[in-house]
Amino acid sequence: MFQDPLCCRTAQDEPNCSGILFFQPKMLCPSALCCWLSGLILFIVTATGIADELSQKDVAFFESKIRPILAKHCYECHSAGAKQVHGGLRLDSRHTLLQGGDSGAIVVAGQPEKSLLIESIGYSGDIQMPPAGKLPAAEIALLTGWVRSGAILPEDRSTSDSKKSIDFVAGRTFWSFVPPQAVPQPAVRGAEWLRQPIDSFVLTALETQNLTPTERADRRTLIRRATYDLTGLPPSAEEVAQFVADQQPDAYEQLIDRLLASPHYGERWGRYWLDYARYSDGNATSLEVRGQAWLYRDWVVGALSADLSYDQFVLQQFAADHLPECTSADLAALGFLGISPEYWKELQLAPAVIETIVADEWEERIDAIGRTFLGLSIACARCHDHKFDPISTEDYYALAGVLASTQLTERVVIPEPAAQVVRQATEKVKSLRAELAKLTAIQAKSPDDKAKIADLQSQIASIESTTPHYHSSTAHGLIDAALHVLPAGKNHTKIEYKPGETLDLSVHIRGNPTRRGAQVPRRFLTVFSADKPASFQQGSGRLELAKAILNEGAPLSARVIVNRVWKNHFGRGLVETLSDFGTQGARPSHPELLDDLTHRFVEHGWSLKWLHRELMLSATYQQGSTYSREKVGIDPDNRWLWRMNRRxxxxxxxxxxxxxxxxxxxxxxxxxxxxxxxxxxxxxxxxxxxxxxxxxxxxxxxxxxxxxxxxxxxxxxxxxxxxxxxxxxxxxxxxxxxxxxxxxxxxxxxxxxxxxxxxxxxxxxxxxxxxxxxxxxxxxxxxxxxxxxxxxxxxxxxxxxxxxxx
Structure with a gap:
């Protein structure tokens, strides 16, 4: 079905070729193969602009892994904020880092063995940095790997003054922060092609590029495409034959409605969401398993199949336990945060170590929230103001306070007060099991010990057998409880959660939990508020955060989900950086289309099924995927949607x-x-x-x-x-x-x-x-x-x- 990858035409261009997962390349002599590979690499570098532009992955790696190390250990002496810049070396901007200091360049990209930076942190030369002590091996490995991979680092918002404050007023004018508005449909020459409002925007762009759309796909192709898109399953031969023979003018519309009503629709689109939510049935084997993650997966599937509005879909994942309209079964929605990765905390270490681990968990959850719902890399502001987007360090710790006031726990998915009885019984059994474990660990057991063991086992069995609904399913969930990391003797730690309490965090200077700055009340991001953002007052603030994402943050949250649905239908997003709508992200290919579609999506009650219909009934979606050499010459990536992408x-x-x-x-x-x-x-x-x-x-x-x-x-x-x-x-x-x-x-x-x-x-x-x-x-x-x-x-x-x- 698809051409040899060494041919000049691509796999997408030959619909009638055959092969088993692509033909294998023609046999080439080693020298010819090297020439071909070199040419391919040169082509990729040139075509993608890697030589001049950084990938989003590179930026994210530097901001999340490398810059925090530099900020923690180096900026005190080697940044614009230092009282005195030592050795003429600044490491807080791209320009100054590459320039080096009094000792010359400190980084040779791709060659850590020749880089003064790596020599210094390895304590293998005359210069040993940082002077207070050698870095942990893991941090040395990260810096060494970064240099080996090319020492890629992004340019800062300001290279002249790293203390420059964020201009939130200017930040609000960036395209993705501006509320989307309805846009009048543009006039086009080929109006007879139009089927849906989005088509006029697509056709306008095509006409501007001297392109024309591809003719409509045949009916067999349409039913196969639509069925896979909405259910993830192939249509049966009988379904295909029936649709091909159906001459009713609304046959295609009826097909889309039937597929949207299928229970398999939620399964297909639920899997996309689980990718965003980093779904997993288990953490590392060394950690206690809490709850049954599949309940969250099934809740997602059911919510999408029922066309739960996207705003409610978001609200319930943050705070189903605070919404009176939610049932006990909806507590499974809390799995978005409930299934978050947890890291091992060795309590025989000092509190400072445990505080860092806890802070790492908050960072991961803030990253998941920011990128999933807002398309922003908020976690980059943990150690310093965001270098590219209008997000301050204070913003980061305002959100982290919500997480510090939230405990991950099991939630019994049965109604109250039965759930309260089960929780009490579970806590009692947990206490008895802990006592039992201590006794069974004793090597030589006295008669009294054996009697106590038997009694404890009897009590546990009695509670488990007599408590109604004791073995009910438990979901990964949340409760409002403030987290406290406390000393427990010399170099020992204990972790306490205080239910019902909240915790506003102090800024961790340069990301270090042991260096505290000003306290920040729990609230939303500053850029979304014309005045000072209001602090959260309702418990942990989870519900208020979700509402802020959907109200003040709607310019981003609505655009992000519309773009995700578009991508999964057309093969690429209107904004290609699906989880980065900030200044380092891609600009939309059809900005008016995205704005108008997003505006109408919100007006139609945030209905995802409405959005699917709007896209799939369009002439743009129903195009064939036929190859055209002439059109490929104008638009090789199909950015302007002159045909449907084969996927x-x-x-x-x-x-x-x-x-x-x-x-x-x-x-x-x-x-x-x-x-x-x-x-x-x-x-x-x-x-x-x-x-x-x-x-x-x-x-x-x-x-x-x-x-x-x-x-x-x-x-x-x-x-x-x-x-x-x-x-x-x-x-x-x-x-x-x-x-x-x-x-x-x-x-x-x-x-x-x-x-x-x-x-x-x-x-x-x-x-x-x-x-x-x-x-x-x-x-x-x-x-x-x-x-x-x-x-x-x-x-x-x-x-x-x-x-x-x-």
């Missing part, structure tokens, strides 16, 4: 499609997670158990994101290991066996009949004359034998047509 299925949709093809898919919605590799697992891939410490090999092989962090997008790859999986894995062989049995069911008419049935079943189309001939030749004299048909089925399952959608 590769993610691991979930691809694996589910394989199970559908073999008639093995278990379509039940919801329930506990299952180990993906389990032999009997026939559930949708959404229900695979996700472990941050040990992601399943198949998921990792097919580009599943890191569940430890917010993931705005997946980067598809094509690797030899994927090809080997298709050719050799037990899973593929099992699905091929299932397909073969279906093809042979009901008796065999002829080899041609097997090939015809195979293409109708797998691709909902007739085979071409060449495909029919190849299939018949392959089956040969063994057409009635399951092993031969299984091999044929496995080859078809490996075709690019099975993993790509037009």
């Amino acid at each position: 590769r299925l993610d691991i979930e949709a691809w694996r589910d499609s394989l199970l559908v093809a073999s008639d093995n898919l278990d379509r039940r919605v919801g329930g506990p997670s299952v180990v993906l590799s389990a032999a009997a697992n026939r559930r949708r891939t959404l229900y695979a158990k996700i472990d941050r410490a040990d992601v399943d090999d198949v998921l990792r092989l097919f580009d599943f994101p890191d569940p430890a962090t917010h993931s705005p997008d997946r980067m598809p790859t094509t690797t030899p290991l994927q090809q080997l999986f298709v050719l050799n894995s037990t899973f593929m062989q099992q699905q091929a066996q299932g397909v073969a049995e279906l093809l042979l069911a009901g008796g065999i008419e002829s080899k041609e009949a097997i090939v015809l049935r195979a293409y109708r079943q797998l691709f909902a189309r007739e085979p071409s004359s060449n495909e029919l001939r190849f299939g018949v030749e392959f089956l040969g004299e063994h057409a009635t034998e399951v092993p031969r048909v299984r091999e044929y089925a496995q080859a078809l399952l490996g075709l690019n047509e099975f993993i790509f959608v037009d």
Whole structure:
């Protein structure tokens, strides 16, 4: 189906080529291969501007990992804020760091062994920095790796004065902070093409670029595209045939409505959200497992299927326990923060160490909140004012105070007062188990000890058996409780949560919890308030924070979710940096379209299903993906949407499609997670158990994101290991066996009949004359034998047509 990657035309340009997860490159001699690779690298560097511009990943790494080290250990003597700049060296700006100091350049990009910076922090030369003591090995490793990878660092907001305050007034005028407004539809020449309001904006841009849209896709392509987009599953051959034959003028609209009403819609779009929410069924194995994460996953799926408005969707994930309209089952919504990564806290260490670990947890949660809901890297302001966006360090600690007043805990998803009874019983059992553990740890047990052990075991069993709903499901949740890290003897620590109390944090100077600045009340970001932002007064402030994100922060929160939905329909966002709408992010390709669509989305009650209909009923969405050499010459990246992008299925949709093809898919919605590799697992891939410490090999092989962090997008790859999986894995062989049995069911008419049935079943189309001939030749004299048909089925399952959608 797709061209050789060494050909001048791309995989997206040849809809009728065949191959197993792409053809392999032509064999080249080593010198020719080196030349080709060098040319490819040069092309990539030139085309993407890597030589001149920094990637968002580079900026995020420097701001989150490298700059905090410099701020903590170096800025006191080597920054504009130092009382005296030592050695003529400043490390707080791109210009001064690259310039070096009195001893010359301190960094040789790509060569840490030749960099004075690395020599100094390694204490391997005459200069040893910082003078107070050698850095921890982990920080030395980070700095060394940073230099080795090119010492990439972004330019600051101001290179002349790092103390320059943030201009919040100017910040409010940046495009993404300005409230979106309805925009009149522009006049266009080809008005007959228009189907939805978005089409006029797209066509205006096309006409400006001397481009024209591609003709409408055929009906088979449309139903396959729409069904995958909304359910993550392929349409059946019968559904395709029925839609192709349906001549009603609203047949396509009826198709979209049917798919939006499917329970599988929530499964498909819930998986996108779980990427943003860094969903995981478990943390590191050394940490206590709290609650059942799958309840949050199922809540997300159910909320989306029910078309819970996006504003309510957000509110409940922050504060379902504070919303009177929420039921006990809605407490599972608190999993967005409830499933946050937790780090091991060795309480036999000093409080300063534990405070740093706790502060790291707050940073991770602020990063997830900022990037998911606002498209802002708020966590970059932990150690200093944000270098690019109007976010101050005080803003960061105002939000961190909300998290410092919130405890991650289990929530029983049953109504009160039964839930209170279960909580009390659970606490009692926890106390008894702790006492039991102490006694069972004693090597030589006296008769009294043995009697106490038996009594404790009896009490535990009695509570567990007599307490109504004791074994009810418990969700990852939250309660309002202030966190206190306290000394417990010399170099020992204890952690206390005080329910009902709140905690306003002091600024941690340069990110160091032991160096406290002014206290900051819990509140929202300053840039969203014309006056001084009001402090939060209701408990921890979780509910007020969510409301602020949706009200004052609506210019960002609404644009961000609209852009995410657009990306997952069209293959790329109107804003390509999906979780960065700040000054370092990309500018929208169609700003008026994004504003108008966002404005109407909010006016229609933040309904995601309304948004899907608005996009999918457009002429823009219904275009074909036909290649045009002339148009590619004008717009090679299809930025102006002159055709539909062909897209590769993610691991979930691809694996589910394989199970559908073999008639093995278990379509039940919801329930506990299952180990993906389990032999009997026939559930949708959404229900695979996700472990941050040990992601399943198949998921990792097919580009599943890191569940430890917010993931705005997946980067598809094509690797030899994927090809080997298709050719050799037990899973593929099992699905091929299932397909073969279906093809042979009901008796065999002829080899041609097997090939015809195979293409109708797998691709909902007739085979071409060449495909029919190849299939018949392959089956040969063994057409009635399951092993031969299984091999044929496995080859078809490996075709690019099975993993790509037009």
